[in-house]
Amino acid sequence: MPHAKHVKAEDEVDLTNGGADDHRLDPAAMLGTWLNTNATSRGITRVVLEARGEKVVMHPYVAGGSLPADWGEAEAESLYGSNITAKQAIGMVAHFKLETMEAEIQANLNQGLLVVGSFTTLLDGSGRSCYFSREFFHQ
Amino acid sequence: MESAKASRISGGRRILDSHPGGAAIDPQPLVGTWMNTNTGSRGITKVSVSTKDGGVVVRAFGACEPSPCDWGESYADVFADDPDSIEGNAFNAFYDFGFMETRLQAHIRQGLLVVAKFDRFKDNSGRANYFSKEFFFHAAE
Numbered sequence: 001m002p003h004a005k006h007v008k009a010e011d012e013v014d015l016t017n018g019g020a021d022d023h024r025l026d027p028a029a030m031l032g033t034w035l036n037t038n039a040t041s042r043g044i045t046r047v048v049l050e051a052r053g054e055k056v057v058m059h060p061y062v063a064g065g066s067l068p069a070d071w072g073e074a075e076a077e078s079l080y081g082s083n084i085t086a087k088q089a090i091g092m093v094a095h096f097k098l099e100t101m102e103a104e105i106q107a108n109l110n111q112g113l114l115v116v117g118s119f120t121t122l123l124d125g126s127g128r129s130c131y132f133s134r135e136f137f138h139q
Numbered sequence: 140m141e142s143a144k145a146s147r148i149s150g151g152r153r154i155l156d157s158h159p160g161g162a163a164i165d166p167q168p169l170v171g172t173w174m175n176t177n178t179g180s181r182g183i184t185k186v187s188v189s190t191k192d193g194g195v196v197v198r199a200f201g202a203c204e205p206s207p208c209d210w211g212e213s214y215a216d217v218f219a220d221d222p223d224s225i226e227g228n229a230f231n232a233f234y235d236f237g238f239m240e241t242r243l244q245a246h247i248r249q250g251l252l253v254v255a256k257f258d259r260f261k262d263n264s265g266r267a268n269y270f271s272k273e274f275f276f277h278a279a280e
Contacts, residue, residue, distance in 0.1 A: 004264040005238040007208045008201030009181035011258070013266055023260070023267045066222070078259045080270040091270030093242065093257055104231065106244045106257060108270045117244050117255065119218055119231050128222035129162040132229035132246055 011084060025079045025089035027056045030107075034114045034137035043067075043133050044116060047107070049092075058094045058105065060116075066128075067120075071096045071103070080108070100124040113138055166195045166217045166227040169245075173252045173275035182273055183254065186245070188215070188230070197232040197243065210234055215243075238262040251276060 004013045027049075034047040046061040056076040062069050080091035091108035101124065106117045114137040121130040166188070173186040184207050187198040197215045200207040215232040219225060229246035239262070244255040252275040259268045 004262065004266065005236070006201075007203070007210055007236055007239070008183065009203060010271075011239070011266065013264060023265055025267055078257070078268055080257055080259070081267040082271070083269050084260075084266040086267045086269055091257060106242065106255065108255070108272075117246075119216070119229070119244075120222075121216075122222060126222075127162055129164055129219040129225055130216070131220060131222050131224070132218035132231075133220070134246065 013084060024054075025081050026087060027051060027076075027079055027089040027092075029088055029090065029109060030056065030079075030092065030114070032139050034139055037113070037136045037138055041135060043135055044118065044137075047114065047116060047137055049114075056089075056092060058092070058107075060096070060105065066126075067101060068098055071098060074105075162219075162225050164217050164219050164225050164227045166190060166230075168247060169195070169217065169227050169230060169252075171280060172278040174278045176251070176274045176276055180273060182256065182271060183275075186243075186252065186254065186275055195227075195230060197230065199232075199234070199243065210236075210241075220246075238264070 006012050031049050031051055036045050042063045042065055044060045045063050048059040050057050057073050059073045060071050074094040074096050076092040076094050078093055079089040081088060082090050094105045096103045102121050104119045108115050116137060117134045119132050122128050169188045171188060175184050181202045183199050184202050185200040189196050194214045195217050196212045198212050199210040201210060213232045213234055215230040217227040218229040220228045232243040234241040240259045242257040245252055254275060255272045257270050260266045
């Protein structure tokens with residue numbers, strides 16, 4: 001019985017009947033404007049996710065201060081479901097690169113919230129650390 | 140049952156090189172062996188974090204039979220929890236297995252290592268890309 005390659009048990013799948021071609025994920029549940037649950041956040045204050053054809057585009061807005069207030073838009077590098085048979089997207093990864101910083105955003109839905117993990121690398125020569133933050137957003 | 144081993148060490152940069160112009164972050168809070176709090180996990184069973192050649196290396200093990208699948212080593216990027224701290228409390232690692240790519244987003248919270256995993260399949264096996272999150276405790280050395 002042929003099985004697809006895996007490196008953990010949760011990825012095991014029987015390929016007896018061949019693999020399915022269509023594993024697209026529907027991003028509908030992720031789309032919209034998400035507001036930080038922390039009104040005094042000095043990080044990302046708002047995230048807008050919208051569909052452009054088959055792509056999802058992320059646009060974060062930041063409180064400002066030491067970071068640019070508008071990071072512009074970036075397409076999701078990939079969408080992610082909740083398991084190997086999922087049809088709905090609950091997660092995404094996007095990259096932003098500006099003159100003074102770059103960030104990898106890894107976001108996922110959890111209990112109606114959008115959880116946004118941000119790995120920020122500062123390129124401004126300020127001597128400050130690269131840092132990780134995790135914030136929660138609601139619609 | 141066919142399983143695949145990690146194809147190569149991938150991702151990450153040396154600590155001194157990874158954040159040019161930035162502070163050198165101390166990875167010590169992350170270093171050690173982290174065991175999944177769920178002994179019945181079908182995902183990652185163990186994560187080992189160590190320092191090597193000026194960088195931070197992650198070695199993950201997946202739940203496989205008869206023994207865990209060793210994913211091999213991957214250099215990780217280490218991050219502090221704010222720009223004015225030099226204490227590492229998070230890392231970002233990447234594995235390319237050929238048939239699948241996995242991003243690990245990990246951070247310490249209340250003494251646990253919280254690992255978010257983003258798996259992207261490249262083999263037309265019909266499996267959806269998916270996200271999952273697991274919790275690990277620091278095993279006594």
